[in-house]
Amino acid sequence: MNSGGGPVAQRTAARTAGSRWALWTAIAVLVGLGLVLVFLLAQATNNRELYEQHYARLFVVNVVVATGLALVILWGVYRLFTRLRKGKFGSRLLIKLAAIFALVGVLPGLLIYTVSFQFVSRSIESWFDVKVEGALDSGLTLARTSLDTQARDFGNQLRAASSALADTPDALAALPLDQIRTQLGATDATLWSSSGRLIASAGQSRFDLTPERPSAQLMRNLRTQGVSTLIEGLDDVGNPQSPSAGQPRIRALVLVTSRSVGLVSEQRLLQAVQPLPSALVADALAVQEANREYQERALGRDGLRRMYIGTLTLTLFLAVFSAVLLAVMLGKQLATPLLMIADGVRQVAAGDLTPKLVMQGRDELVGLTRSFADMTQQLADARAIADTSMREAVAARTNLQTILDNLTAGVIVLDAQGTIQSTNPGATRVLRLPMAAYTGRSLGDLPGLDQFAQEVASQFELFEGERLEHGLDHWQHQFELYGHGGGGVATEAISLLARGAAMPDGLRLLVFDDITEVVSAQRSQAWGEVARRLAHEIKNPLTPIQLSAERLERRLNDKLEPADRAVLTKSVRTIVDQVDAMQRLVNEFRDYARLPTAQLQPVDLNELIGEVLHLYGSHADATRANGPALRFEPDARCPRIMGDAQQLRQVIHNLVQNALDATQDNEGVPSADTAVMIRTHWAEASGRVRMSVVDAGHGFTDAILKRVFEPYVTTKAKGTGLGLAVVKKIAEEHGARIDVSNRLHDGRVVGAQVSLSFEPAPA
Structure with a gap:
């Protein structure tokens, strides 16, 4: 193979040549031993006396050869499982390939061995009690069938119960797993990923540092049957030194089918262990033990049968050895490029897109390694481009999000x-x-x-x-x-x-x-301009009108009859009164348009409210002689605020007067609810002083409430509607928040409330 360097390719080529030499040597030895055994078997068939004469020597040779073959087989199995325990990549694949090739070689040998064994047994020991043997075989078959039925039922129950874990995330799988274990009467239940990672466990495995993973046999059966079951511990009953000694049990493995569809979702495996019923185990062991004793007695009666069986057994060992050896050699040849690709896939999945190794050769598997290396290089190039685009997109998105947030x-x-x-x-x-x-x-x-x-x-x-x-x-x-x-x-x-x-x-x-403040400011500015023009355009002609009316009265008073004089006097008085009213109206517009800048100083709001209330002949918890009650509920915790005392007096006066007028006009409300309430409150959470004026009037309609702070918007029959407009301007000068709202009770308006929120003065 090559990856741009020679040493790696040389070492790999040397290992490949060594493997091929060992393979051909093993084949030659196997062929030689096979020919010798076939010759001995033929001689025994043709010359029985010669075979019996040299039986002892042949038996020793058979035992030595069988022992050597068994040691070789055990050594190969030991190496495979040592690789598996060390976690070497590809160990499972090698074991699977070895098992597949071994089965291909062993199954035919077992079939021949079984047929030959049955022929020898029935031909030589035809006198033996066939009915007893048949009954024992039937009992053993029945016991195995019962055990297999028990295992199959448990596997089907586990597969049905696994649906509870279909869409359950790995982090939340422990509780439903324990419920499944309890439902099935299992002693242990574990949830594994397809890569062999433990996801969750319930039962005895919770206390194991290394819970037992699903065996290779279970995994193979799972792929072929959909449900994999295995009966364990049945042959180890009564043997305390056995590592699997204990109560016989059924181990079942099913695939947890997920209803979600994803390209990178990993399959999960559910494994559970259920103890076998003691009565069923006892019956099966009893039948098995009776059959074993019967066979031992039968074998002990005839030496000729032992000779044939010894030869057949050695042949079986040879078949097993050849199958395992061929499985290891051929499996390694097939697995090497696959393992390279699988290791490369694992590296790519982990984000490693460095150049991959490529094997030399012309077969399809070697070509697959080259294609994978080319694909990896293309992925590396594509990822570099994608990373650049992603960084640009993330930067643009971050900038856009920063702009939106601010x-x-x-x-x-x-x-x-x-x-x-x-x-x-x-x-x-x-x-x-x-x-x-x-x-x-x-x-x-x-x-x-x-x-x-x-x-x-x-x-x-x-x-x-x-x-x-x-x-x-x-x-x-x-x-x-x-x-x-x-x-x-x-x-x-x-x-x-x-x-x-x-x-x-x-x-x-x-x-x-x-744009509420902008609209309000525009309206206030417009009304201020209107107020200035009214004050200028209307005030100038008012004084000449009043003076002219008074001069007419003086000139004509002595020249008219008493009746006409009374009409003149009344008319002049009406003109003068209306001129005074218009002058007051113009003055109010002038004050609104020329409200002076607030001079902010520390002010005690509770004390200031008390001073204003004395002007109404009232103080806290007092009732006015004429009109609604006027009550004051101060909060002694209120600190001083920054304000203009003169302007704040005007604010309090306007709000109290509006509240009294609104409450007095609302005759339909019971007398107990006709009190005008003034409250102060120190809100520690917001750090502000709040003043509220509550009346028991008719409240505001929605149309009025939307424009309540605009000049000349009022619900009173008399008045200019400048009170709340002036209050709004003063509140803005003081940096205070002002709110106007209706008070509702059971869906009915029972009054209005005006609240101002001030910041406290610096300590």
């Missing part, structure tokens, strides 16, 4: 049915839902997103219909999300700007961002 926008990949395939952390932040937990579910199944899912699906349908016609590569749309959070409290609206595009394999890409 995007502020949300990204969701959907299939054609709207099922979520993957998301990024931005989607969790924008939608305020654990999106990773909903992978594999429909977008419409997410809480509060059913309407959003329908609108997204509609946009994709329109996009699919117009994409080819107009050459579009994406669609873009603005959505308003409005759902309900936990605790029966309605949450505010979220404005999303979404963009969709088609992906390969029918997937859909949805990218969206939260």
